[in-house]
Amino acid sequence: MRGLKAAGAAVFLMIVVVLVGESVRTAWSPVEETVVVLDPGHGGWDPGKVEGDLAEKDLNLRIAKTLALYLQTAGFEVRFTRQEDQALAEGKKDDLSARRDMGKQADIFISIHQNAYPSPEVFGAQVFYPSGQEKSQALAEKVQQRLVEQVNPQNHRQAKANDSYFVLKDMEQCAILVECGFLSNPDESQALTEETYQHKIAWAIYLGLMDEWLEEPEAFIVKNSLEKCVENQRRV
Secondary structure: OOOOOOOOOOOOOOOEEEEEOOEEEEEEOOOOOOEEEEEEOOEOOEOOOEEOOEEHHHHHHHHHHHHHHHHHHHOOEEEEOOOOOOOOOOOHHHHHHHHHHHHOOOOEEEEEEEEOOOOOOOOOOEEEEEOOOHHHHHHHHHHHHHHHHHOOOOOOOOOEEEOOOHHHOOOOOEEEEEEEEEOOOHHHHHHHOOHHHHHHHHHHHHHHHHHHHOOOHHHOOOOOOHHHHHHHHHHO
16 A cells, blocks of 8 residues: 555654644645545436435535545545536446546545435445455445444445446456445435535545554544534635
């Protein structure tokens, strides 16, 4: 992992926070050369899953942009497959290929999606990773643990290998796909539209990444409550 696994507390991982006006940025970070590509699934002509007036593509983009703020504050270099309501190609396969190609230029690839199921009782965020990819599996398990802990302790889902998601196929990089919740579940669908809930999901993904990417994440993560972090992001 590009030497980021620090050998104990002797390595100074404590983040230096510099206040500039109303924004917060990192003055030094051990992850500053680590590239994360965020992929808000769907976009443009492809809305993804739709429930009433709620389109998956819009939620994916909001959560990805929130996650980017946390990652950038920590010092990661963040790139997007899209930052607007647009597709990357006119056809589905070409669109997915373009996203995967961008992901292959990263150290970490995170694709953001929403789920759906015929039964409205089904709920819970779940993280998927390419089969046989140990580093992706490790990241997926850490993110899944944080999603349960930070978002919904009643969620008993576990990180799962997947061979069908096109954007995860043939990925040598650390790659995961996060299904943030079920739009087919009325309660979860409503929660997903709320800004605070979107921040919780983004925060959980960020924590899971830090848990896996650094040996001593507690010495690196900014010691703010989620509420303070949300407020900081609103000010940026």
